[in-house]
Amino acid sequence: MTGKLLKKEFTLTMHPTVPIMLLLGTMVLIPNYPYLVAFFYVTLSLFFTCLNARENNDAVFSLSLPVKKTDLVRSRILFTGIIELSSVLFAAPFTILSAKIAPQGNAAGMDANLVLLGQALLLFGLFNLVFFPSYYKDISKVGVPFVKACVVSFALVAVDICLCYAVPYVKDVLDTPGFAHIVPKTLCLLAGALSFTVLTLAAYKVSEKRFLKLDIR
Amino acid sequence: MSILEVGGLCKNYPGFSLSDVSFSLEKGKITGFIGRNGAGKSTTLGCILNFIHSDSGEITVFDKSFSDDEAGIKQKIGYVSGAVNFYPKKKLRSIAAVTKQFYSGWDDAAYEKYCKLFSLDENKTPSELSAGMKVKFSLALALSHGAELLVLDEPTSGLDPVSRDELLEIFLTLKDEGKTILFSTHITSDLDFCADNILYIQKGKIAAESPITDFVGKYRLIEYEKDSLPDEQKKKLIGEIRTKNAMRALIIAEDRELFGLPAEKADLESCMVHLEKESDANDR
Structure with a gap:
């Protein structure tokens, strides 16, 4: 039944901005830009869908x-x-391309590399954890959950920029373009994937409980 | 097999409570669910369909409770609401294509038949349809998956008299085919036309559950001059209201000899109006 509902989500519910925002993964080609913001736009389209x-x-x-x-x-x-x-x-192939066309890296936060993709997954996991349990408490109020999720998303962007400037290990090892220091970067990607999985599952469990108690009128 | 049984249903909201609502539906009958605005009709229907989480009570549909087999039960239910507008900017064709995949008993030929019967153009969107056509589209969806129980929440609200009559005739045909219909409305004349049984909810409590003829047969309507009745008779009046030239009230049919006045048979609307008036007077 979930498959059929998923088809309904794509054919009826999905907001037209979703595929457009997906294309914004190309923003990693912009020189000196906080690339995590490109992934924030995806969460914006998910908010529009709700x-x-x-x-x-x-x-x-x-x-x-x-x-x-x-x-x-x-x-x-x-x-x-x-x-x-x-x-x-x-966004993944564009991060590779970004390293080729801008080998000097990104001055506004993390370079376009595997760590950035791990951070994007962490951002999505945090968005899901903050947005959905709040949304499923009362689905008629979509704005407040999104504002809460925005605060967390932009806090993550700010922390990322600060770490890239202030912490030498981040600056010299993780915040480097391309596949240099591949092992720690891969570990960061895996940590991001793990946090995405755990946070999204937690979001689902809490949301499910709250939605069961919600009256749809 | 019981079609629908509701027992001891309670739901509390600030300022409104559904209290101990219990009733059952007879197979192949049209049951009119009446009550004034805010009496609890939609809340009860919401609880039956699991849209609303009840505080207590038991609801069984086709001998199963929602906690046992929610999806299975809904395969046999068709829900039609006159008030809700789903996906107003999507084509009817797209909405139907999504809907049909959920039902094992979906019948394309039946859907086409109802689209033709209701003159529905599948290339239109709900926003391009009149209120009556929207209800007809919901009905076409509900009838194309072989629903045995139709839950209709004020389907005739906002319809012109011709469309209402058309719909009521359709309900009668469905009844002949053995479908059970629970029909919530505050337009009681619709029920005079098609309902077998009546379920009357008043301030969140079931005030009556009986065949419609028994319900209206219990009462008579009398008209009299203001202050012309003695106190003993005044006590027997139910929901006294003022009309253009006189006063009017409902009385219990057996009491009509006591008044010695011409007593008319009451219709459903008069019964409801006077009973609500009486209930309001008792609350004051």
Whole structure:
């Protein structure tokens, strides 16, 4: 049933900005730019999707279908995960290209490399953990959960920029273009993937419990 | 097999409570669910469909509870709401394509038949449809998956008299095909036309559950001059209201000899109006 609901998410609920924001992975080619912001735009399109769901009475439509109430949460978070992972995969070849065309690196935060992709996954995991449990408390209020998630996302961007300037290990090893120091960079990517998985699962569990208690009117 | 059984359903909101709502539906009958705005009709239907989390009570549909098999139960239910507008900017074709994949019993031929019958153009969007056509589209979706129980939440609100009559005739045809219909409305004349049973909710409590003829047959309507009745008779009046030329009230049919006045048979609307008036007076 989750597969069918997922198809519904893509055909009916998805906001048109989602595929556009996915293309913003190309922003890693911009010289001296806080690249994590490109991934923040993806979360913005996910917020629009939830807004779109509210404006189209998606919850009542979906709940009148032969599905369990909890299936709705699972399919929305799965849809979100697919979009988030797609954006990281889409950005990956451009991070390689970025190292080739701008070997001097990025002066505004992390260089376009594997660590950046790990950070993007951490950003998505944090977004999911902050946004969804708050959203599923009351799906008619989409703005407040997004503001909370924005605060966390931009805090992460700020921390990233500070670390790149202030911590020598980050500056000399992690914040370097291309595949230099490949082992620690790969470990950072894996840590990002692990945190994404754990945080998204936690978001799903809490959201599911809250949505079960929510009255859809 | 029981179609729908609701027992001891309670739901508390600030300023409103659904208290101990219990009823059951007979197979192949149209049950009119009446009550004034805010009486608890939509909350009850919301609880039945698991849109609303009840505080306590038991709901079984086709002998199963939602906690046992929510998706399986919904395969046999068709929900139609007159008030809600789903995906107004998507084509009917797209909404139907998404909907059909969820139902094992979806019948394309039936869907096409209902689209033709209701003159639905699948290339239109719900926003391009009138209120009546929107209800017809929801109904076409509900009927194309072989729903045995139709839950209709104020489907005739906002419809013109011709469209209402058309829809009511469709409900009667569905009843003949053995479908069970729970029909919530505050337009009681619709129920005079098609309902077999009546379920009357008043301030979150079930005030009556009976065949419609028994319910209206219990009462009579009388008209009288203001202050013309003695106190003993005044005590027997139910929901006294002022009309253009006189006063009007409901009485229990057996009491009509006591008044010695012409007593008319009451229709559903008069019963509801006077019973609500009486309830408001008792609360004051």
